[in-house]
Amino acid sequence: MSKRTNRREPSSSEESSIDSEEERRRKDVQDRDEFAERLKKRDEDRTRKVVEAASSSKRTYEEAAKRLKLDAEDKEKLLPELRKQSRRQYLEKRKEDKVAELEADIRDDEYLFADSVITERERKDREYKKSLLQIAKDHEKARELERVQRYHMPKDIKKGETQEYVEVDENERMPNSEQKKWEAEQLASASYQFGSKDAKDRAKQQEEYELLLEDQIDFIQALGLEGTKEKERKPEITETEKKKMTIEDTKKSLPIFPFKEDLIAAIREHQILIIEGETGSGKTTQIPQYLYEAGFTNDGKKIGCTQPRRVAAMSVAARVAEELGIKLGNEVGYSIRFEDCTSERTVIKYMTDGTLHREFLSEPDLGSYSVMIIDEAHERTLHTDILFGLVKDIVRFRKDLKLLISSATLDADKFSDFFDEAPIFRIPGRRYPVDIFYTKAPEADYIDACVVSVLQIHATQPLGDILVFLTGQEEIEACQEMLQDRVKRLGSKLKELLILPIYANLPSDMQAKIFEPTPPNARKVILATNIAETSLTIDNIIYVIDPGFAKQNNFNSRTGMETLMVVPISKASANQRAGRAGRVAPGKCFRLYTARAYQNELEENTVPEIKRTNLGNAMLMLKALGINDLLHFDFLDPPPKETLVLALEQLYALGALNHHGELTKLGRRMAEFPVDPMMAKMLLASEKYKCSEEVVTIAAMLSVNGAIFYRPKDKIIHADTARKNFNHPHGDHLSLMQVYNQWAESDYSTQWCYENYIQFRSMKRARDVREQLVGLMQRVEIDMVSSLSETTNIRKAITAGYFYHVARLSKGGNYKTVKHNQSVIIHPNSALFEELPRWILYHELVFTTKEFMRSVIEIDSKWLLEVAPHYYKPKELEDSTNKRMPKVVGKAP
Known part of the structure; x- marks a missing residue:
């Protein structure tokens, strides 16, 4: 006998509500499709095909004529500049010839008339020539000194070696220089053949030289990477x-x-x-x-x-x-x-x-x-x-x-x-053998160990460039500063060491310097992120220093939080790094960790990013492409299902997906921005709060946030004071906005950046990013309006995008995230580090020694119910109060 189930029929009001919701969904989908169609049409109108279909010979001819015209225009623009360059090169050569001619003229004059009595006019003429020659020499010396501090654009490779960094020996330009060179060679030869006589003196000099290096690291050699077989390997190019x-x-x-x-x-x-x-x-x-x-x-x-x-x-x-x-x-x-x-x-x-x-x-x-x-x-x-x-x-x-x-x-x-x-x-590759060295004991400070290792190699090893792997821009800049400081202190005791960084935010002209030929009798040290493992090939690298760390984004699917962490690399990455030393000649790799750590602590391969990061951005993109069945998408390595579901939940919470899992119009607009979905939502929310100008500025500054301020070692107090002058009472986002606005008021001045300890190149990049974002805002049909005086609206727009990232002050004086009760700390560089507001919103979590919140603003808990009522319940925000906690807790009476 079958049981009869009682199903309650929906009431008329519920049916009406469902119908209304379905109507809204259909309207939104229609608006989304119309928006996408408008974008497509605009793109088609802007796109001009380089070559039309072959069937239309007339159009092809017209296109070719236009291209020829463009070439002619380019030549017309280029020729004056080429003429100028040619003239400069001619004058440079002519100057050298004229100086040499004048010097020879003076020598001949003095030699021929050494025993003769010359007239007053002839004497004045000779003195004038001498003073002219001296001025020319002084000018050339000044230019040589100036070259150390100025970056010169690299010349055409066909013209041979770049001359900007060639050291000039004054004696070479004097008479009998060939004789002196020959004598020097004979002396060197004698020293080589009869070196035992002064071996003790040399050993003493070497001992004194070694003492210049304050610290040294003991390395142990292990089995290295083998090179390719001799018959497969081409002869080494000198x-x-x-x-x-x-x-x-x-x-x-x-x-x-x-x-x-x-x-x-x-x-x-x-x-x-x-x-x-x-x-x-x-x-x-x-x-x-x-x-x-x-x-x-x-x-x-x-x-x-x-x-x-x-x-x-x-x-x-x-x-x-x-x-x-x-x-x-x-x-x-x-x-x-x-x-x-x-x-x-x-x-x-x-x-x-x-x-x-x-x-x-x-x-x-x-x-x-x-x-x-x-x-x-x-x-x-x-x-x-x-x-x-x-x-x-x-x-x-x-x-x-x-x-x-x-x-x-x-x-x-x-x-x-x-x-x-x-x-x-x-x-088949061309690889030379690489000797691998490990430290005897673990290094407590791997950045300092990198600096010591660089100087150790520079002082004791044959010439050849050094590649150092670091985790990011902050470490690279710190290492660069430490190296420059120590090289300065050692002075002329060491040969020239060129310190060149390479990371994503570095301007392209600065990046290009790592590929320039190393000057004679000098050495380059390149400070790089793991981009140099495989993506970039740099010639003449003989030595690699590998601290064994890299930065990784790790997403915790349990808490739904993403953290940027410094983590040990894998064995595969370590071997890739070592292989950089054996590309042009036999090399050496110095690993700043023990052989035991390599064997027991490093994973075999790096975990694919898809298995350890937040998939929100990728899922939004796939949805925008019309791919709806994401669980069955053809992945090379499928991501964890809980991570995939969390990403979809986040997109739903942001309003990018509706309750059917379909992309909304808001989601389609968000997909146009090449940023994180939360930042995209923040940008779009600025339309509602009438503050798009300010929010775009904040988004641009956040894109370069880690590289805006700098702290020279000798001016730390001044730099920190300058930074505090920009602090806004409501938090870091508004502080960043103030930095950009004041820079804009100074007419984007380099001098203003210098005076305020701000990196000009980072500000320039922020301006470029801002221009791109303004273009995208217009593309998604948002007008640029300002609400500078209304900081509440600006903070509400930020909250609309980052409501996931909220923490509140607990009774113990510590911050805990609202949803997952995770302990977090305000970063010491934050404007709110000493203020301790009750409720705060952070841009990102960075794990170093602790879980730090970076870029923080103060918010009102009521805003969370306004911008995300579907995510927060009033009960979760019950203890909301705008009162600040006291900075110092007094003793009980």
């Missing part, structure tokens, strides 16, 4: 030979060059190809050029190449443009977040993998590309893993699109399996 090589010779010397024809044939034969080759084999720079020469862009389509990092995309594009002899931004360009250096002529385009994600929004089939290269695939960034699933789907219906997956490690078989058993093309 520095002298390298200087004589043209760009064409350099390209031919790369390991990939002998395989050029075979590679092109394989690409023509297979739609998908996995390419495996050592870092430095030439994959990134040469393959797009080979495809360009083979005619893969003849139909007006482009060759795309993705990079996991901005620095790599920029520097590689610049190198390829140089190799092709064209201006960057014409046929070869790059596109990264907040910066687009391409034109209508661009046919080889380097971009970050995140940029390609955004291109899918306007061009889901990648119709403008004939070849897409996913480079550095082994790095397994979040965006790269998402791209694998997207491009795999596209090549199934776009048979004319060639897909190349480029990897530097043995992950190639895994990629082949994922891409339907795609063939693997292996390029």
Whole structure:
């Protein structure tokens, strides 16, 4: 006998509510689609095709004529500058000739008339010539001194070695210098042959020299990395030979060059190809050029190449443009977040993998590309893993699109399996043996250990450049300052040491300095993030210093919180780092950890980013592309399901998804911003609170927040005082806004930045980011309005995006997050560090020694119910009060 279940029928009011909600959903979906259509139409109107269809010969002819006109215009603009450069070079050479001529004239005059009586006029004439010569020499000396502090643009590689850093010996320009050189050589030879006589003196000098280094690290040598077999390895290219090589010779010397024809044939034969080759084999720079020469862009389509990092995309594009002899931004360009250096002529385009994600929004089939290269695939960034699933789907219906997956490690078989058993093309690497050294004991301060190791290598090892791996910009700048300070104290006792940083926020002209040839009798030390593991290849690296750490974003699915942490690297990363030392010659890798730590504490491989980060941004992008079944999306390594569900919940809480899991109009607008979903929501909320100008400024400043203020060691008190002058009583977001506004009032002055201990290059980047964001705000149909006096509205707009990141002061005087009761601390650099407001909102959590909240503002708990009533319940916010806790707790009477 079956049981009868009683189901309550919905009341008329409930039915009405459901109908009303469904009506709102349909209206929102309709608005979303109309908005997307308007965006598409605007993009089509702005896009001008470089080459029209071949059927229209007239249009093709007109297009060619326009391009010729553009070339002629470029030449017209370029010729005056070339004339100026040529004139400067002529005058420089003429000056040298004239000085030499004057010097010879004076010497001849003194020699010929040494015993003769000269007239007063002849004597004055001689004195005048001498004073003129002295002025010329003094001027040249001043220029030499000035060169140390000034950056000169690198010259054309074909003109030979850059002269800006060549040290000049005054004696070389004097008479009999050849005689003196010969004598010096004979003395050196004698010292070499009969060195035992003064061995004790040399040992004493060496001992005194060693004492200059305050600390030294004891290293133990272990088994190193083997080089390739002798018969496979090409002879080592000496520095002298390298200087004589043209760009064409350099390209031919790369390991990939002998395989050029075979590679092109394989690409023509297979739609998908996995390419495996050592870092430095030439994959990134040469393959797009080979495809360009083979005619893969003849139909007006482009060759795309993705990079996991901005620095790599920029520097590689610049190198390829140089190799092709064209201006960057014409046929070869790059596109990264907040910066687009391409034109209508661009046919080889380097971009970050995140940029390609955004291109899918306007061009889901990648119709403008004939070849897409996913480079550095082994790095397994979040965006790269998402791209694998997207491009795999596209090549199934776009048979004319060639897909190349480029990897530097043995992950190639895994990629082949994922891409339907795609063939693997292996390029043999050229690697020299690398000796690996470990410390005897763990190092307490690895940054200080890096500085000591650099100086130790510089003082005791043969010439060759040093590569130091650090975790980020702050560590690089700290290490750079410490090195400069110690090198200054040692003075002329050490040979010249050029200290060059490389990280994402560094301006491109500063980044380019790491690729310049090392001056004679000097050494470069390059301070880099893990970008130098595989993405960048730097010549002449012989020594690598590896502290064994990197920065990682880790997402805790239990608490729903994301933290930027410094963590130990994997064994695979450690070996990649060591391999950087063996690219051009036998090298040495100094690991600032013990052999035991390497064996027992390091993981075999780095955990793919998709398994350890917040997926909100990626899920929003996939939803915007119309991919709704995210649980069954074709991932190379599926993310944890709880992380995926949490990301969807967060998007729903932000209003990007409706209760059916569909993208809302708000979500579609959020997808247009290349920022975190919370920041995108903050930007869009500024429309409601009439403060878009201020919120855009805050968003731009947050993008460079870690690199705005600097503290010179000798002026720490002044720098801290200058920083406090910008502090706003309501928190750091408003302090950052004040910094930008005051800089703008100074007409974006460099001097103002210097006086206030603010990094000009970071401010310049913030201005560029702001301009991009303003353009995107207009793109999503938001007017720019100001509400500078209404700081409450600005803070409400920030809260609308970051309501997840809220903490309150507990009875013990500590802060705890509202939802997960996790203990957190205000960062000491915050304007609110000593204020202790009851309720605060933070931009990000950074874990170093403790869980620090960085960029904090004071909020009112009532705002949480206003901006996120679906997320917070009144009961959770019951103990809300605007009273501040006392700074000092008094004793009980």
